[in-house]
Amino acid sequence: MLLRATLLNIELLLALLAVGFVVGTIVAVLQVYGGRVLGILAFIYEWIFRSIPALVLLFIVYFGPARFGLATSRFLSATIALGLCSSGYQSQIFRGAIQSISSGQMMAARALGMSRTRAIASVILPQALRLSIPGWSNEFSAVVKDTTLAYAVGYNELLRAARAIMDRHYDLAMLSFLTVALIFLVLTYAGNWSLGLLERRTRIPGLQVAGWSKEGHS
């Protein structure tokens, strides 16, 4: 029963990370390259979603539309709310990485005749995303735990399953919650291990956070 629920946490985790990744990348790119108006909008976005507590946002998304007869599923609400929260944080990881890339890279891409968008997609992001992996694994560890927040809207995730066990067999309370804790230990470890592997697999000589200090200005 707990393992089944764990799958739901993982499902939510992957979905919210994907939302956070896509939106976070777009926000980061807009902050760096979007110009004045889009840049300011991106900063406002980031400010909003890094300020509102995830649980508050979750209630807004889940209970808000229901008031107008628009029912959103628990999974979808949690994915959107937690994903948007995460996108605020992820955008900052990506923005830092993009800004650490020497301006000469963009210049060289433009000099070849690439448009800005093409240069961002083919030159800037492939480098920035590699540099983001260490910071991103930190965000990963945080949102793994955030999946339990979906408990509050009745999503059948791990904590809720443990709670259900306790309701039926009170003597198992300690055991079931400890099991939940243990499962999170394993999830976090497995995730960080995979990200470490990804970091090593995609590593390119000369392109890493440490030792990346060459300036591109002349």
Place this chain on the structure above:
Amino acid sequence: MTTPLLRVEDIHKRYGNEEVLRGVSFEVARGETKVFIGPSGTGKSTLLRCVNQLTPPDKGQVFLEGAEVTHHKADINRLRASMGFVFQDFNLFAHLTAMQNVSIGPIKVRRMHKEQAKARALAELERVGLGEKANAYPAQLSGGQQQRVSIARALAMDPKLILFDEPTSALDPELIGEVLEVMIELAREGMTMLCVTHEMGFARSVANEIIFMEHGVIVEQGPPQEMFTNPRHQRTGEFLRKISELYGETAK
């Protein structure tokens, strides 16, 4: 009269209070090598960047084969693709191998087939003597090798001309020769080249014309022989003597 390959007219560029370029005009014929010299801070690099609009000029026009590059409706990406640019600090794409650095332009900009672009990239790497380094990443190459890859990257786009912005200034002295050799070879093969450089030996042996700039204007221009032996302006003579002492004449 035939249209020149490149025509630059009355270029002005200001950074804050400083006017770096104060009305520069010149023409480049097909197959010509022009060398820009002058004290640092006189706008030579800015001028090159104005040619391909990496730095848009405040005033003035640039024409490539009669098409106005500076026009606000110009397809700047297409025009840039036919003007190679070699940077002082190479600016090779750090996440790509030498081969990928050279093939990315043909693939992403020219929409060339991947296999075809790879073959082309390998041919260009061989041309600059780096065929065996095709799979090395920039960080695994010496400065001289990186600069040769960046020349190959420019060549793979079949450029109408190549702009060299102090291509040897960031190199250790013993690595300058290998880059100049490639550039001399290109000039002899008839590539149109605009070079900002302090390498007087290179200028002497392949330049059709030397342009001496100071304070954002062209002071004097002419064939190397004339400029070295019989400059019209005192400043030109002084500068050439000083620079030749300082840098020697690496390329013969």
